[in-house]
Amino acid sequence: MANNVLETVIGAVVIAVAAIFVIFMYRTADIAPSDGYMLQAKFNSVNGVNTGADVRMSGIKIGSVVSTELEQPSLLAVVKMNIRDGVGIPDDSAVRVLADGLMGGTFLSVEPGGGIDNLKAGDQFQFAQGSVNLIDLVGQAIYSSGKSE
Known part of the structure; x- marks a missing residue:
């Protein structure tokens, strides 16, 4: 017992x-699940950006990626993100895909603009820069350093 x-x-x-x-x-x-509002951006390339990736402004997490999908007519990657309530993003802000170092994960970085009005729920970023492939850049540097005759 x-x-x-x-x-x-x-x-x-x-x-x-x-x-x-x-x-x-x-x-x-x-x-x-967090309260917030949805924004979206269209990119040429979002290599490494997955659902749940951080959305940061000035290095501070302000939201997360909710979904990524391919838009058929334009063949652009559409990224939807949830931004925390109380964070105002000027309507002329830019968003770009960055990496946390060489071996780190990727995240979206919002670079605030100087506009007076803020983006509202459902709005889209006007300026978006996709991810940069480091291997392609290294290859270009190696092959472009040769002497031309």
């Missing part, structure tokens, strides 16, 4: 620790 009680207590402790771990990960991973 003592073994059954001990096993039950140990099982309850394991379940409690697992529940605490799941709650901790849910909060720190920032995957909880």
Whole structure:
């Protein structure tokens, strides 16, 4: 009888620790649904940008990517993002795809413009710069450094 009680207590402790771990990960991973407004941008290339990627302004996370899809007529990548309430983005702001170092993940960086009016829910960024392929840049630097005759 003592073994059954001990096993039950140990099982309850394991379940409690697992529940605490799941709650901790849910909060720190920032995957909880958040209030905010939706914006979108169209890019030529969004290599590495996945659902859940950060949207940052001045290095501070202000939102996250909700979806990426291919627009059929133009063949541009359409990225929809959720921006935290209370963050105003001027309507002439630009967004671009950046990488966190050579081995880091990619994120969207919003560079605020000087406009008076802010983007509203459902609006689209006018200026968007896609990702840059570092391997292509290195290749261009190597092959363009040769002497021309």
